[in-house]
Amino acid sequence: MLLVGGGGGLVRRAIVAEFAPDWEIVSVHRHPIPNEAAAGVRWVAADVARVPRWDELLRGVDLVVNVAWLRSGGEREFAPLAEGLLRLIGAARESRPRFVHISVPDAPIELETGLPYLSHKRRVDRALLASDLPFLIVRPTLLFGPGDRLLTVMLRTMRRYRFFPVFGDGGYHVSPLASADLARIVRRELEGPPGRNLALGGPERWRYRDLTDRMFQLLGQRPRYWHLSEGGARRLTRTLERFGSSLLYEYEVVWLLSDMLGLPAYSGPALPLAPVGPFLEREAERLLRGTRGRTPPRPTAPGRDRRLE
Ligand SMILES: NC(=O)c1ccc[n+]([C@@H]2O[C@H](COP(=O)([O-])OP(=O)(O)OC[C@H]3O[C@@H](n4cnc5c(N)ncnc54)[C@H](OP(=O)(O)O)[C@@H]3O)[C@@H](O)[C@H]2O)c1
Numbered sequence: 001m002l003l004v005g006g007g008g009g010l011v012r013r014a015i016v017a018e019f020a021p022d023w024e025i026v027s028v029h030r031h032p033i034p035n036e037a038a039a040g041v042r043w044v045a046a047d048v049a050r051v052p053r054w055d056e057l058l059r060g061v062d063l064v065v066n067v068a069w070l071r072s073g074g075e076r077e078f079a080p081l082a083e084g085l086l087r088l089i090g091a092a093r094e095s096r097p098r099f100v101h102i103s104v105p106d107a108p109i110e111l112e113t114g115l116p117y118l119s120h121k122r123r124v125d126r127a128l129l130a131s132d133l134p135f136l137i138v139r140p141t142l143l144f145g146p147g148d149r150l151l152t153v154m155l156r157t158m159r160r161y162r163f164f165p166v167f168g169d170g171g172y173h174v175s176p177l178a179s180a181d182l183a184r185i186v187r188r189e190l191e192g193p194p195g196r197n198l199a200l201g202g203p204e205r206w207r208y209r210d211l212t213d214r215m216f217q218l219l220g221q222r223p224r225y226w227h228l229s230e231g232g233a234r235r236l237t238r239t240l241e242r243f244g245s246s247l248l249y250e251y252e253v254v255w256l257l258s259d260m261l262g263l264p265a266y267s268g269p270a271l272p273l274a275p276v277g278p279f280l281e282r283e284a285e286r287l288l289r290g291t292r293g294r295t296p297p298r299p300t301a302p303g304r305d306r307r308l309e
Contacts, residue, residue, distance in 0.1 A: 030047055
């Protein structure tokens with residue numbers, strides 16, 4: 001397998017854990033990862049945007065899995081990365097490996113057309129859709145797993161500040177999918193017919209505010225919120241971005257509020273899927289163990305809301 005962009009990310013970790021036991025993996029990414037060789041992965045140090053000869057890397061490869069992307073950036077970052085991936089797709093037309101591309105679900109039109117993160121991602125999606133390669137495009141919604149940068153960061157933030165921001169009325173939905181399940185889905189769906197484009201939701205569709213209430217509860221805290229209007233949330237995340245924070249990006253707020261992330265549950269052969277609850281319990285327990293003795297958890301009581309515009 002040629003793993004493209006298999007740096008230290010959440011999806012990479014899950015793909016390697018799923019495939020390493022019986023696949024030979026060569027991974028193209030930029031930064032070294034501790035114990036990568038021990039996990040059975042051979043690292044080719046390269047920037048996907050600048051690989052001069054994809055055909056050489058594709059020699060003898062049965063399966064390409066692309067996980068390369070960035071969470072933020074502009075034209076300068078995304079255009080060359082997309083060009084590199086388009087060259088890879090072009091080169092793959094010669095040797096015709098199966099080609100898995102991890103993409104993202106549909107987003108509001110404002111993001112689809114105006115945001116380099118998405119407009120360039122869609123160039124890659126479209127190139128594969130138009131190709132005659134045996135491809136599988138998977139477009140998962142919000143992923144969770146050990147070391148993820150969303151739910152575990154949200155728990156840490158709640159624990160640390162005891163308040164959490166909620167955008168709008170919190171009535172939009174998410175259907176979290178375990179990164180390990182994504183990797184299992186990839187493996188099982190590869191056995192099906194090629195040329196598919198799957199949007200993937202996890203087994204439970206949560207109202208966002210119910211999920212954050214549950215997270216507070218698992219931490220033994222009463223839910224306390226700063227209410228932000230959409231405009232206020234966008235201004236806040238824009239300011240955070242300007243100061244170099246990667247906590248949350250403006251486009252992520254817009255996407256969340258569009259209520260397009262509560263995708264229906266995956267219903268294919270890789271069932272059953274893990275619900276998010278037990279994962280949150282484990283993560284909350286880990287956090288509490290780490291801080292026990294310093295700030296004892298308080299019993300859960302009715303929540304408190306603050307409103308900011
Ligand atoms: N996490 C989620 O909730 C989620 C949900 C839906 C879809 N996805 C998609 O799943 C894929 C992986 O997501 P993730 O959360 O695992 O992201 P991630 O942690 O940011 O991993 C992406 C990887 O791409 C590598 N990469 C980026 N630019 C590169 C370049 N020019 N050359 C080589 N490698 C490069 C990075 O490694 P280095 O920077 O170390 O090179 C990084 O390890 C992405 O396409 C993402 O859009 C993620």
